[in-house]
Amino acid sequence: MLELRGVTKRFGDFTALESVDFAIGAGEIVGLLGENGAGKSTLMNLVGGLHQPNGGEIRWDGEAVHLTSPRDATARRIGVVHQHFMLVPVFSVAENMALHAPQAVAVFHADEWAARVEAWARALGWRVDARRRVEELSVGERQRIEILKALFARTTSQKTKAESEAESEAESDDADETARLLLLDEPTANLTPGEADELFDVLRGLRARGCGIVFVSHKLREVMALCDRVVVLRRGRVVGEHPVSQTDAARLATLMVGREISAARPLRATSDHAAVPSPAEAVAALDDAHLTIRNLRCGVLRDFSLQVHGAEIVGLAGVDGNGQQELMEVLGGLRAPDAGTFEAGEAQTPGETANATRRAGEASGSAARTLSIIPADRQSVGLIHSFDLAENMALSRDLRAACRGRFAFDWTHARRTTRDLMERFDVRASATRERTPAANLSGGNAQKLVVARALQWSRGAVVAAEPTRGLDVSAARFVREQLRRAADEGRAVLLISTDLDEIFELSDRIGVLYEGRLLPDENLLPSGASRETIGAMMGGLVQGKGQK
Amino acid sequence: MIPMEIFSWRDMALPMMLTALAFAMPLLLAALGELVGERAGVLNIGLEGMMLGGAWAGATASFAAGSAPLGLLGAVAAGMALAGVFALLTITLKADAVVAGTGLNLFALGLTGTLHRALGERWSEVRSATLPEWVFALIGAVLVPLLWWGLKSTRPGLQLRAVGEYPAAADTAGVRVSRVRWRATLFNGALCGLAGAFLSMSHTDSFGENMTAGRGFIALAIVIFGRWNPWGALGGALLFGAAEGSQFFLQSKIGTTFYPLLLALPYALTLLVLAGFAGRSPAPAALGQAYER
Numbered sequence: 105m106l107e108l109r110g111v112t113k114r115f116g117d118f119t120a121l122e123s124v125d126f127a128i129g130a131g132e133i134v135g136l137l138g139e140n141g142a143g144k145s146t147l148m149n150l151v152g153g154l155h156q157p158n159g160g161e162i163r164w165d166g167e168a169v170h171l172t173s174p175r176d177a178t179a180r181r182i183g184v185v186h187q188h189f190m191l192v193p194v195f196s197v198a199e200n201m202a203l204h205a206p207q208a209v210a211v212f213h214a215d216e217w218a219a220r221v222e223a224w225a226r227a228l229g230w231r232v233d234a235r236r237r238v239e240e241l242s243v244g245e246r247q248r249i250e251i252l253k254a255l256f257a258r259t260t261s262q263k264t265k266a267e268s269e270a271e272s273e274a275e276s277d278d279a280d281e282t283a284r285l286l287l288l289d290e291p292t293a294n295l296t297p298g299e300a301d302e303l304f305d306v307l308r309g310l311r312a313r314g315c316g317i318v319f320v321s322h323k324l325r326e327v328m329a330l331c332d333r334v335v336v337l338r339r340g341r342v343v344g345e346h347p348v349s350q351t352d353a354a355r356l357a358t359l360m361v362g363r364e365i366s367a368a369r370p371l372r373a374t375s376d377h378a379a380v381p382s383p384a385e386a387v388a389a390l391d392d393a394h395l396t397i398r399n400l401r402c403g404v405l406r407d408f409s410l411q412v413h414g415a416e417i418v419g420l421a422g423v424d425g426n427g428q429q430e431l432m433e434v435l436g437g438l439r440a441p442d443a444g445t446f447e448a449g450e451a452q453t454p455g456e457t458a459n460a461t462r463r464a465g466e467a468s469g470s471a472a473r474t475l476s477i478i479p480a481d482r483q484s485v486g487l488i489h490s491f492d493l494a495e496n497m498a499l500s501r502d503l504r505a506a507c508r509g510r511f512a513f514d515w516t517h518a519r520r521t522t523r524d525l526m527e528r529f530d531v532r533a534s535a536t537r538e539r540t541p542a543a544n545l546s547g548g549n550a551q552k553l554v555v556a557r558a559l560q561w562s563r564g565a566v567v568a569a570e571p572t573r574g575l576d577v578s579a580a581r582f583v584r585e586q587l588r589r590a591a592d593e594g595r596a597v598l599l600i601s602t603d604l605d606e607i608f609e610l611s612d613r614i615g616v617l618y619e620g621r622l623l624p625d626e627n628l629l630p631s632g633a634s635r636e637t638i639g640a641m642m643g644g645l646v647q648g649k650g651q652k
Numbered sequence: 653m654i655p656m657e658i659f660s661w662r663d664m665a666l667p668m669m670l671t672a673l674a675f676a677m678p679l680l681l682a683a684l685g686e687l688v689g690e691r692a693g694v695l696n697i698g699l700e701g702m703m704l705g706g707a708w709a710g711a712t713a714s715f716a717a718g719s720a721p722l723g724l725l726g727a728v729a730a731g732m733a734l735a736g737v738f739a740l741l742t743i744t745l746k747a748d749a750v751v752a753g754t755g756l757n758l759f760a761l762g763l764t765g766t767l768h769r770a771l772g773e774r775w776s777e778v779r780s781a782t783l784p785e786w787v788f789a790l791i792g793a794v795l796v797p798l799l800w801w802g803l804k805s806t807r808p809g810l811q812l813r814a815v816g817e818y819p820a821a822a823d824t825a826g827v828r829v830s831r832v833r834w835r836a837t838l839f840n841g842a843l844c845g846l847a848g849a850f851l852s853m854s855h856t857d858s859f860g861e862n863m864t865a866g867r868g869f870i871a872l873a874i875v876i877f878g879r880w881n882p883w884g885a886l887g888g889a890l891l892f893g894a895a896e897g898s899q900f901f902l903q904s905k906i907g908t909t910f911y912p913l914l915l916a917l918p919y920a921l922t923l924l925v926l927a928g929f930a931g932r933s934p935a936p937a938a939l940g941q942a943y944e945r
Contacts, residue, residue, distance in 0.1 A: 152824070154945055175826035190821040192814050193937070203814050203825040205807060212805050 105129050105316050106151065106182075106285055111160035113146050113340075120146040121340045123160060130284065133307060133317045135331035135348070137324070137360055139576035142337040144320045145187060148289050151318075152184040153177040178204070183254030183283030187290045189246050190253075193239035197221055197249055200238060204253065224256050228306050243294040243424055251291070251306070255283050255315075285316045292326055296423050297604060297639035304330050322360070322577070323605070324353040336360055360577065395475070395565035395596040400444035403430040404620035408444070411626070412565065412596040417587065418628065419611025420600045423642055427620040428480070428600050432569050436477045448475050448565040448596070476558040476590075480569035480600070482547075486554040489543035493533060493553060494522040496542050502561030529556040530582065548579030555586050565596040572606060584610055604635065616641040668894075668901055674785055674855060676893025678703065678847040678864075680792045682871035683878065683885040684799060685843030691803060691880060692836035693816035695749045695940035698738055698756030700868025702841050705730040706848025708764035711859035712771065714781040723781055724849055731845020732838050734760055739837040743830055746942035757868070765861045780853045788850045792886075795843075800882040812836060816936035819943040829943050844868070866919060873922040879934060888925075895921050 108126040112119070121143045128134045138144045149155045150162065153171035161168045164180055171177050177184065191200050198217035202209075218234035225232035230248055238246060288307075292300040307317055307330065321327050327334055328348055336344040336359040344359040395412040404427040412418045422428065433439035435446065479485040487496050497503055498518045506521070507514040522538040525531070531552045533540040542550060551571065559566065568587060572580035587610060591597045600617070601607050607614055613628040616638055622628075623641045682699050689696050709730030714723020738756050741747040771778060803809040814822040815832045823829050847867075852859045870892055877891075878884025899914035 154824070173826070173828075174824045178826055184824065186824065188820075190818075190824045192818045192821050194817055194934075195810075195814065199810055200821075202807070203810055203822065203827065210807055212807055212810055214805075 105165060107163040107166075108147075108150075109161050109163065111147075111150065111157045111162065113143075113150060113155060114158050119340055121150075121157075124337075124340070124342055126335060126342065128285065128316045128318060130316050131311055131314045132333065133311050133319055133331045135327035135334040136318055136320045136337065137322065137327055137334055137356060138337035139322060139360055139578075142360075142576075143340040144337055145289055146340075147337070148184065148186075148287050148318070148320060151177065151182060151285075151287060152186075153182075181282070181284040182287065183285070184287045185247075185250045185254045185289060185291055187293070189238075189250060191238045191246060191249060194237060196237050197232060197234040197241075200249065201234070201253060201256070221252065224252050228252070228255075228309070244296070244299045247291060247295060247299075247303070251286075251288075251303075254286055254288075255310075283315065285318070286310065287318045287320070289320045290322075291319070292321065292323065294424060294602070296642040297635065298642070300326065324356055325605075327356070328353055357577070395446070395448045395567070395598055397435075397446040398444055400431070400434060400441050400446065402434050402439065402441040402444070403427070405430045405434075405441075406620040408617075408620060408622055409626055410598075410615065410622055412598050414449070414596050415591055415594045416612040417591045417597040417599055417610050419607035419614045420598065420617050420622075421604060421607045421614060421638055421642060422600075422602065422617035424602055426617045428569060428602075428617060430620075431600065431617070432477070432480060432567070435475060435567050436479065475564055476562050476566045478555055478558045478566070478568040478571050480573065482551055482554050487542040487545075487550055490541060492539045492541050493526070493531075493545075494519045494538040496553065497522045497525065497538075497557055500557045500561060503557075506561075525556045525560060526553070529553070529586075531556065548575045551575055551583060552579065555583050559586060559590055563593070563595060565598070566590050567598045567600070569600040570602065571599070572601075572603070580606075604638065607638075608635070614638065618642065664901055668897065671897035671900065672890060672894035673789065674893070675896040676889040677785065677788045677792060678850045678855075678867055679871050679874055679892050680886060680889035681788065681795075681843045681847035681850065682868060683874040683889055684792070684795055684882060685840035685847075686871060686875050687878070687880055687882060687885055688799065688803075688812070688843075689836045689840040690875060690939055691816045691936055692812045692833050693819060693936055693938040693941065693943075694739075694742070694833050694837050694840070695753070696735070696738055696742075696756075696837060696840055697750060697753035697872060698734070698760070698868075699840075699844050699871050700864050700866065701757040701760030702731045702734045702844035703848035703851070703864045703868050704760045704764045704862070705734045706845030707852040707863055708768060708848070708859045709845070710849035711778060711780040711852040712767075714853055715775075715778045718781060720781040720783045720853060723853055724783065724846070727845040727849035727853070728842045729845070731841040731843070731848065733841070735837050735841020735844070738841075739834050742942065743833045743837065746944070749940045749942075761862060764859070768859055768861060778858060780857045780859070782857050783849075783854050785850075785854050788846070788854060791846065796882045796886050803882070813936070815943075816938055819938050819941075820945075823943070823945065833943075847871070870918055870922050873925045876935075877925045880936065892918050892921060 106128050108124055110123040110125065111121055112123055113121040124143070124147065126147065136144050136147065146155065150157055151171065153174045153176045156170070156172060162171060163169065169176070169180070174184070192203070195203075196214070196218075198214055198221050199212070201221050202212050202217045205212075214235070221234040222232055225248070228251075230252075232245070232248065232252070238249065241249070291303060295303065304326075307319070311317060319327065319331055331348050333345070333347050334351065334356060335342055336356060338360060344356075346356075394414055397408060397410045400408040404425075408427065408431065410418070410420075420428075430439070434441045488499070494515070498507065498513075503518060503521060504513075507518045519538050526533065526538060529552045531545075531549045533545060533549065542553075545553065555571065558568075566587065571583050571587065575583065584606070587597055587599065591612075599607065599610055608631070612631055614631060614633055615628040616623040618641060629637070682703055686696060686699055706727035710723045710727030713726025714720050717723065734756060738752055741752040742749045768778075803813060811822060811827045812832055814825065815827060815829050819829045822832075848864065851863055856863075871889075874885055874888035874892060877888040878886070896918045899911075899917060902914055903911055
């Protein structure tokens with residue numbers, strides 16, 4: 105059905121895809137696997153008509169085609185679900201769908217469209233209220249709308265002769281209007297495991313109806329569970345292509361990264377200190393480094409209490425929008441809670457106890473000062489894009505304090521420190537090193553810098569939200585190791601993540617944030633809890649013990 | 653000065669309303685144009701310039717051709733030409749919208765002033781062929797409900813709003829983002845040209861240098877005040893028109909000492925509106941942002 109032959113795509117000097125061959129037939133689900141920057145999204149954009157290749161050809165039903173705009177793709181019944189939602193938030197679901205209507209339709213009848221969209225949804229076994237505004241929908245619901253849109257979106261182009269003939273044939277039967285090829289770019293990024301399974305069922309149903317599906321992901325487990333065939337991309341080249349039945353996750357991971365990675369080694373603490381009774385002094389020392397949140401109420405958060413001890417990582421799982429943002433904003437001091445308090449202590453080096461305890465005591469008034477925050481959105485909150493790296497590092501209170509010169513800010517010291525840190529944390533920038541603007545860093549390097557800044561100077565509790573979102577496997581690995589090291593130093597680490605694999609890999613204890621409450625209760629779950637238990641809590645299927 | 657005894661509110665009510673309406677007309681037309689542009693994500697602060705262009709071209713063309721409709725056509729063409737320059741700079745070449753809009757205002761001010769003086773030397777006196785004010789009022793009266801319905805319930809309206817809110821989503825839906833923005837900008841230019849023509853071909857019968865006197869900026873404020881809704885723009889235009897028109901009547905009541913303060917009334921109102929409404933307004937999300945794939 106679709107075939108790419110020797111396709112090359114360059115952006116300036118950067119080669120995103122180099123003579124890539126790729127093919128997919130009807131009734132087939134092909135996984136497209138690769139790290140960030142491997143070229144997955146670029147390939148999607150070429151087929152979706154957003155970008156045009158510099159070399160090679162794209163063939164559709166055996167004919168070479170030039171897809172110069174998304175219109176050309178939809179005209180050939182290629183549906184795309186982009187990584188970022190392509191829905192207008194202030195539009196209703198029906199309005200978003202009508203945006204794709206053929207040119208001939210001049211007037212938008214809200215009721216008619218709502219009925220139409222709801223009928224489409226029913227065909228997939230979903231219930232959708234098409235009159236609601238997209239911004240009122242949950243992330244999972246939006247994902248469904250995206251899929252409906254990709255499946256049913258119709259051409260809006262002024263058709264060429266050949267196209268309009270094909271079109272009029274299609275119009276005779278309503279079912280034939282649906283997409284023949286569906287491209288899904290990381291569609292499960294925002295879904296709970298339960299929602300993802302549901303999506304997989306829908307995709308399998310579409311496959312049975314003869315729809316070809318390209319499933320882009322870097323989650324090996326999902327690709328193994330869903331796809332018939334896997335194509336692995338690395339640095340713009342196809343490095344492997346296997347039927348799923350003839351390969352395994354470990355081999356694919358190696359292909360993806362280009363070398364062996366010990367993906368299986370858990371980064372959990374070797375002994376579970378929370379359960380093992382410790383000598384009294386040790387407990388006291390650990391508790392100095394705690395992070396305690398009491399009865400926090402703010403936005404979605406309802407009487408949220410949580411204690412993280414020193415030297416442990418508590419993982420807080422949950423789907424986005426259940427209070428993660430409020431929690432981060434309160435802990436980061438960006439927002440005053442309606443009720444509740446929190447305090448944080450610092451880990452101490454032996455012999456410094458008295459002094460440090462006092463500091464922890466002072467800190468309880470403004471605990472944010474002893475907290476190290478790794479924000480979820482490094483793009484907008486973590487770094488200032490137009491600042492260079494040293495300037496970004498100097499945003500840290502601790503580095504600023506160290507650089508306080510007699511008259512002016514000691515930039516020499518700040519730059520030297522930044523250079524050292526970049527070396528230690530393996531932040532790779534261009535030849536301008538610490539003078540590189542933050543905007544020029546890749547996602548992985550930017551996040552390493554944010555982590556370095558958060559962990560380097562303070563000894564206080566650490567709060568990390570989505571610390572590895574969008575990072576490739578090796579950068580993610582590095583960031584996780586740094587978090588584990590922070591815990592090993594005796595610091596309390598709170599990990600807020602929607603990535604269950606990450607939660608399981610790092611956490612000593614696990615909780616679930618659901619509708620602003622902590623599940624199952626303040627004792628949390630042990631690190632060995634089952635994926636199903638946690639998935640059920642994330643989806644709200646299981647209420648915690650002792651909920652009011 | 654009119655003696656106090658013969659000034660009565662009852663007798664003045666109708667003339668005051670008509671004056672308010674007359675002052676509201678150019679504001680309404682320009683605000684409706686800008687509203688359409690902004691709903692498509694185009695922030696064009698060059699209304700003043702486009703109005704001036706329209707005012708000059710309307711006066712000159714109607715005088716030269718001896719025909720008011722041809723003058724109107726000239727005014728619309730001039731507004732669209734200036735809008736085209738703006739669209740080329742900001743949509744196609746992706747220049748900063750505020751800089752381009754400011755440039756447009758200064759350019760049009762200088763250009764119309766120079767041309768006016770040059771022609772004045774040759775023709776001694778340029779008198780416009782005039783149109784009655786109700787012609788413009790009719791255009792406004794038709795446009796308000798039409799635009800309201802069109803934006804809400806037609807496919808082009810849907811596409812236009814999508815382009816202003818989330819151009820990437822519109823693009824993937826097959827909407828040509830740049831084309832929609834170009835058209836919205838040209839429409840804005842046409843309406844600003846009309847607004848200018850009202851000033852030089854209906855309200856008065858000749859062009860005067862900088863005769864718009866900040867009305868383009870007031871129209872800009874009206875778009876915000878009206879919350880990007882045509883009916884809101886109508887309300888805003890009437891309010892500002894009343895503020896501007898009332899000075900002639902109040903002047904007779906309070907005397908000439910405070911006259912300059914009265915002149916400042918519409919502008920003070922503009923500041924108030926911008927300070928009070930700008931912060932929490934439902935502006936299109938992609939307003940003033942260039943779009944690149």
